[in-house]
Amino acid sequence: MTTMTTITTARDSDAALEAALHGLRSTAPANVGFGALVGAGLADRYAPIDTPLGTAFVAWNGRGVSWVGQATDGPAFEARFRADVGRAIAPGDAVPPRLASAIARRLAGDRRAHIPLDLRGHTPFEVMVWLKALEIPRGEVRPYGWIAAEIGRPRAVRAVGSALAHNPVPLVVPCHRVVRSDGFIGQYSMGGPEAKRRVLGSEGLDTSRLEAEAAAGIRFTGSDTTHIVCNPTCRDARRVTERHRVTFPSLAAAAHAGYRPCKHCRPVSLAA
Amino acid sequence: MDADAALAQRLARDVDAAFPGLVEAHQDRLYTIALRLLGDGRDAEEVAQDALVRAFRAMRGYQRERIAALRLRPWLASIAVNLARNRRRRADDRQPPGQLEPMLDAGFDLATDRRAGPEHRAARRETQAELAHALLELTPAVRAAIVLRHVDGLSLAETAEALGRPEGTIKAQVHRGLRELRVVLDAAPPPPIRQRTPARAARLQPALEAIR
Numbered sequence: 001m002t003t004m005t006t007i008t009t010a011r012d013s014d015a016a017l018e019a020a021l022h023g024l025r026s027t028a029p030a031n032v033g034f035g036a037l038v039g040a041g042l043a044d045r046y047a048p049i050d051t052p053l054g055t056a057f058v059a060w061n062g063r064g065v066s067w068v069g070q071a072t073d074g075p076a077f078e079a080r081f082r083a084d085v086g087r088a089i090a091p092g093d094a095v096p097p098r099l100a101s102a103i104a105r106r107l108a109g110d111r112r113a114h115i116p117l118d119l120r121g122h123t124p125f126e127v128m129v130w131l132k133a134l135e136i137p138r139g140e141v142r143p144y145g146w147i148a149a150e151i152g153r154p155r156a157v158r159a160v161g162s163a164l165a166h167n168p169v170p171l172v173v174p175c176h177r178v179v180r181s182d183g184f185i186g187q188y189s190m191g192g193p194e195a196k197r198r199v200l201g202s203e204g205l206d207t208s209r210l211e212a213e214a215a216a217g218i219r220f221t222g223s224d225t226t227h228i229v230c231n232p233t234c235r236d237a238r239r240v241t242e243r244h245r246v247t248f249p250s251l252a253a254a255a256h257a258g259y260r261p262c263k264h265c266r267p268v269s270l271a272a
Numbered sequence: 273m274d275a276d277a278a279l280a281q282r283l284a285r286d287v288d289a290a291f292p293g294l295v296e297a298h299q300d301r302l303y304t305i306a307l308r309l310l311g312d313g314r315d316a317e318e319v320a321q322d323a324l325v326r327a328f329r330a331m332r333g334y335q336r337e338r339i340a341a342l343r344l345r346p347w348l349a350s351i352a353v354n355l356a357r358n359r360r361r362r363a364d365d366r367q368p369p370g371q372l373e374p375m376l377d378a379g380f381d382l383a384t385d386r387r388a389g390p391e392h393r394a395a396r397r398e399t400q401a402e403l404a405h406a407l408l409e410l411t412p413a414v415r416a417a418i419v420l421r422h423v424d425g426l427s428l429a430e431t432a433e434a435l436g437r438p439e440g441t442i443k444a445q446v447h448r449g450l451r452e453l454r455v456v457l458d459a460a461p462p463p464p465i466r467q468r469t470p471a472r473a474a475r476l477q478p479a480l481e482a483i484r
Contacts, residue, residue, distance in 0.1 A: 036324035
């Protein structure tokens with residue numbers, strides 16, 4: 001059969017034309033189906049991003065950012081993602097512009113930048129811990145006990161630590177801004193205490209001073225002009241000049257000296 | 273119970289679990305519908321994917337009974353047709369008519385092709401390219417009726433449901449579409465791919481007006 005006869009028959013009868021129309025069916029390229037699963041949040045894509053810890057990979061789907069992690073390369077990241085999350089994943093061209101700019105603004109300290117997060121499969125407690133960590137400003141830290149108190153579970157300090165260790169989206173949810181109550185920098189899923197110091201340093205925090213003061217027993221600082229007591233890294237506390245800066249080993253000691261807690265950083269009594 | 277009704281039952285029980293089956297069963301036809309309505313493969317990919325995601329989100333907001341009662345073929349087709357229409361309107365806003373010459377997707381992948389030799393495949397491709405071009409000469413409403421009824425193969429009732437028009441209207445539009453396609457195919461010689469000119473459209477116009 002030649003082109004001409006096909007067209008001629010198509011012209012001759014409705015049936016032939018209808019058959020030719022039916023022959024216009026096509027097969028969808030593979031990314032249509034996978035893209036639909038990603039849009040539905042049943043599969044993910046990922047791409048590399050620049051972070052203070054070097055290149056990391058970020059995974060996302062139609063519901064939001066689902067995973068952030070370090071890996072030697074893409075396939076290693078995919079393997080970790082599949083083992084941990086259990087969904088299919090494939091490389092994406094790049095992080096979608098809206099997510100990418102929100103992540104960049106967040107990492108730069110803009111807490112108004114809204115990053116949709118896909119935190120399905122985690123406990124409500126874990127999600128509460130992570131959302132609370134999102135409130136800690138860039139360049140500041142809070143003790144684990146602060147998160148526990150803020151979410152209304154003051155005795156669940158260990159559970160807070162465990163939830164932060166399982167943060168699926170480190171850097172995006174800044175679990176690095178939560179430190180041990182004694183001021184020691186604490187563990188970090190993205191490469192231990194040294195990596196944690198590096199990220200905090202990149203955010204403008206003097207970690208040597210933080211750790212030195214913690215070692216010296218300083219837990220809170222205040223101003224003798226305002227009589228307000230803060231977490232040591234609170235932006236209000238850092239504005240106080242050395243001449244007016246006072247330090248306290250506990251909130252009780254501060255209260256005894258007539259200091260009231262800062263309304264911005266909301267310091268809490270820390271369990272012994 | 274046909275395959276779609278069974279799929280709707282599975283979706284009613286668990287949208288997340290059954291959605292991959294819906295993607296598998298309907299992605300090719302949604303891509304085809306978008307491709308034949310818009311004439312551009314990239315646009316068609318996005319419309320097909322978007323239609324599937326919108327269907328998913330809609331179903332997550334539906335009661336079980338409503339999902340179970342969905343007639344998936346016309347319902348999904350209506351989503352794709354609406355998305356294609358919106359996309360075409362946006363494109364029309366961006367570019368004045370006449371410059372907007374739809375590119376033709378050259379990727380045909382038909383089971384029947386594999387049986388035949390290269391010559392036959394080439395011949396078929398040429399015919400299909402002409403027919404695909406001819407479809408794009410139809411008015412959007414008539415094109416949608418023809419694509420759903422004869423490319424996708426929906427029944428008259430399903431096409432009417434998908435397009436939200438009475439069956440009588442669809443019947444008339446399909447009839448008119450077939451006649452117009454014949455006029456366009458008769459206007460020789462066919463244009464090379466991507467070379468459709470406003471001049472050709474102008475030449476065809478009187479012939480199409482005459483039968484409209």
